[in-house]
Amino acid sequence: xxxxxxxxxxxxxxxxxxxxxxxxxxxxxxxxxxxxxxxxxxxxxxxxxxxxxxxxxxxxxxxxxxxxxxxxxxxxxxxxxxxxxxxxxxxxxxxxxxxxxxxxxxxxxxxxxxxxxxxxxxxxxxxxxxxxxxxxxxxxxxxxxxxxxxxxxxxxxxxxxxxxxxxxxxxxxxxxxxxxxxxxxxxxxxxxxxxxxxxxxxxxxxxxxxxxxxxxxxxxxxxxxxxxxxxxxxxxxxxxxxxxxxxxxxxxxxxxxxxxxxxxxxxxxxxxxxxxxxxxx
Amino acid sequence: xxxxxxxxxxxxxxxxxxxxxxxxxxxxxxxxxxxxxxxxxxxxxxxxxxxxxxxxxxxxxxxxxxxxxxxxxxxxxxxxxxxxxxxxxxxxxxxxxxxxxxxxxxxxxxxxxxxxxxxxxxxxxxxxxxxxxxxxxxxxxxxxxxxxxxxxxxxxxxxxxxxxxxxxxxxxxxxxxxxxxxxxxxxxxxxxxxxxxxxxxxxxxxxxxxxxxxxxxxxxxxxxxxxxxxxxxxxxxxxxxxxxxxxxxxxxxxxxxxxxxxxxxxxxxxxxxxxxxxxxxxxxxxxxxxxxxxxxxxxxxxxxxxxxxxxxxxxxxxxxxxxxxxxxxxxxxxxxxxxxxxxxxxxxxxxxxxxxxxxxxxxxxxxxxxxxxxxxxxx
Numbered sequence: 001x002x003x004x005x006x007x008x009x010x011x012x013x014x015x016x017x018x019x020x021x022x023x024x025x026x027x028x029x030x031x032x033x034x035x036x037x038x039x040x041x042x043x044x045x046x047x048x049x050x051x052x053x054x055x056x057x058x059x060x061x062x063x064x065x066x067x068x069x070x071x072x073x074x075x076x077x078x079x080x081x082x083x084x085x086x087x088x089x090x091x092x093x094x095x096x097x098x099x100x101x102x103x104x105x106x107x108x109x110x111x112x113x114x115x116x117x118x119x120x121x122x123x124x125x126x127x128x129x130x131x132x133x134x135x136x137x138x139x140x141x142x143x144x145x146x147x148x149x150x151x152x153x154x155x156x157x158x159x160x161x162x163x164x165x166x167x168x169x170x171x172x173x174x175x176x177x178x179x180x181x182x183x184x185x186x187x188x189x190x191x192x193x194x195x196x197x198x199x200x201x202x203x204x205x206x207x208x209x210x211x212x213x214x215x216x217x218x219x220x221x222x223x224x225x226x227x228x229x230x231x232x233x234x235x236x237x238x239x240x241x242x243x244x245x246x247x248x249x250x251x252x253x254x255x256x257x258x259x260x261x262x263x264x265x266x267x268x269x270x271x272x273x274x275x276x277x278x279x280x281x
Numbered sequence: 282x283x284x285x286x287x288x289x290x291x292x293x294x295x296x297x298x299x300x301x302x303x304x305x306x307x308x309x310x311x312x313x314x315x316x317x318x319x320x321x322x323x324x325x326x327x328x329x330x331x332x333x334x335x336x337x338x339x340x341x342x343x344x345x346x347x348x349x350x351x352x353x354x355x356x357x358x359x360x361x362x363x364x365x366x367x368x369x370x371x372x373x374x375x376x377x378x379x380x381x382x383x384x385x386x387x388x389x390x391x392x393x394x395x396x397x398x399x400x401x402x403x404x405x406x407x408x409x410x411x412x413x414x415x416x417x418x419x420x421x422x423x424x425x426x427x428x429x430x431x432x433x434x435x436x437x438x439x440x441x442x443x444x445x446x447x448x449x450x451x452x453x454x455x456x457x458x459x460x461x462x463x464x465x466x467x468x469x470x471x472x473x474x475x476x477x478x479x480x481x482x483x484x485x486x487x488x489x490x491x492x493x494x495x496x497x498x499x500x501x502x503x504x505x506x507x508x509x510x511x512x513x514x515x516x517x518x519x520x521x522x523x524x525x526x527x528x529x530x531x532x533x534x535x536x537x538x539x540x541x542x543x544x545x546x547x548x549x550x551x552x553x554x555x556x557x558x559x560x561x562x563x564x565x566x567x568x569x570x571x572x573x574x575x576x577x578x579x580x581x582x583x584x585x586x587x588x589x590x591x592x593x594x595x596x597x598x599x600x601x602x603x604x605x606x607x608x609x610x611x612x613x614x615x616x617x618x619x620x621x622x623x624x625x626x627x628x629x630x631x632x633x634x635x636x637x638x639x640x641x642x643x644x645x646x647x648x649x650x651x652x653x654x655x656x657x658x659x660x
Contacts, residue, residue: 059653060653060657060658061652061653061654061656061657061658062653062657064657065657127518127537128535128537145518145519145521148518148521148523226524227524230521231465231520231521231522231652231656231657232652232656232657232658233657234657242467242649242652243649245355245356245358246467246645246648246649247467247645247646247648247649247652248358248642248645249645249649
């Protein structure tokens with residue numbers, strides 16, 4: 001009992017510095033900022049109300065930005081997931097030089113800074129860029145613009161996120177015992193059945209983790225939407241920066257940040273539940 | 282109230298930043314560099330300082346220099362807040378010389394953070410025309426050392442007769458859909474010029490270029506914003522406004538567009554370097570696009586105030602001014618009569634008038650309203 005108490009105290013002492021740092025530099029300023037967005041001066045009195053949020057969402061461009069951000073984030077995260085899953089399955093269940101080569105290749109985007117990747121995508125996809133020139137020689141014309149709009153952001157986000165999603169999913173798949181898959185085959189399950197009834201349920205935790213991280217990562221990304229996005233609608237991260245530094249309206253940036261925090265918290269809750277499930281399983 | 286809270290916010294932020302910086306180990310105070318310059322502008326300004334002016338100054342005087350560059354003036358308001366904070370806390374600031382918009386200098390002047398520049402501490406001030414708008418706007422604390430204006434660039438391959446007035450330009454844009462664009466005003470001055478000049482079509486420039494700010498006067502901008510919105514379908518790529526001056530020049534260079542507002546200095550230097558074709562020409566329209574001098578001020582609480590003054594005095598001599606004019610294809614800070622004859626002859630043609638910029642707060646609001654009502658509006 002006594003030794004447990006000492007260990008417990010030592011443990012708390014060890015986590016105390018990062019906890020304090022978190023509280024002092026993140027939680028407190030964040031709470032103060034959010035409260036600040038609720039404080040409104042009316043007839044000389046400071047009252048708390050949602051007025052600022054109401055005014056903000058009445059501005060068409062800001063309302064569109066929130067919707068646009070959600071749309072781009074959901075599509076990018078979904079597309080990344082749908083591309084990464086087959087890749088992870090292939091890497092998990094196939095041996096041979098193709099698999100080894102792919103293993104090395106798919107991870108490459110992880111080591112390329114997003115700024116450089118974004119500029120590469122711009123030269124690649126823009127009007128009169130490589131893709132359009134190539135298609136021109138094959139005789140295909142009149143492609144809709146691929147750059148400086150939602151398509152550009154989604155393509156670049158997917159490109160940049162695939163390695164991470166694949167790694168997480170692959171780790172989950174590698175934790176599945178081969179014998180379970182073999183026994184499913186033994187009782188006559190085809191590949192699709194094995195996937196749906198055995199692999200998919202056993203890989204739920206990795207699925208939740210990858211989806212929630214993808215969602216939060218893309219929601220908060222700045223470099224890619226800033227460099228490859230259009231003028232309007234813009235993603236919330238870009239809008240926040242503009243209102244903060246260029247339009248001298250920091251209170252709108254903070255209110256937008258609070259909204260994106262709520263959205264991210266939902267994904268965070270899914271992650272926490274997913275991890276808790278792993279702990280109890 | 283909000284102003285006070287903002288100031289407190291900024292001060293807290295800066296205190297935290299200062300703490301972090303001091304913890305991560307700056308060079309000890311004694312071995313600080315000779316003069317610390319905070320310069321803002323586009324990359325061409327950065328290159329001019331890094332490759333030409335600073336090495337030349339170090340060679341001429343044996344002094345050391347350190348430049349902090351604020352690209353497109355990003356964070357300029359923060360640096361101003363930092364100087365004001367130092368003044369209020371009665372400590373020195375590491376900003377020995379600050380190049381920024383004259384309106385920012387004027388804002389700081391209310392807090393008396395600048396060194397008064399006279400012929401006693403800055404002998405070459407005698408060469409500067411003190412009636413220039415930037416000197417007046419900055420309440421005499423800002424000294425111009427360069428000026429440039431936005432002009433209309435067009436490709437002679439496609440455009441035989443360029444528009445001469447803003448109205449003709451609007452007409453041309455509608456007649457040639459997809460062949461014109463301007464950059465997002467918050468990312469560059471050339472796009473901002475397109476916006477401000479549209480506003481000046483409906484209001485008097487002088488009402489907005491002075492220091493006074495009255496948000497209710499912005500309702501008069503509505504027709505200008507509507508006008509720009511009506512152009513949207515005729516803009517390149519169904520209303521695409523690139524980020525930054527360079528992106529517009531690239532579109533011109535690849536012949537994606539045939540006409541665009543660009544900075545005179547950037548356009549000329551890109552053409553000289555072969556980055557845009559020789560068929561690109563520049564012209565000014567009436568009413569003229571906005572332009573401006575950039576001004577330099579020296580904080581009263583600068584850590585190396587004397588070094589800042591020495592640098593500014595040197596910058597106003599013929600040799601560096603010739604570098605400035607040749608590099609930027611712009612206007613010198615000192616009067617033309619003090620420039621060498623060959624330089625005067627070379628640039629005799631471009632010396633015209635440009636429209637003054639609105640003050641910093643009107644600029645911020647104009648850019649925001651452009652984003653909300655022009656780019657961000659549903660069609």
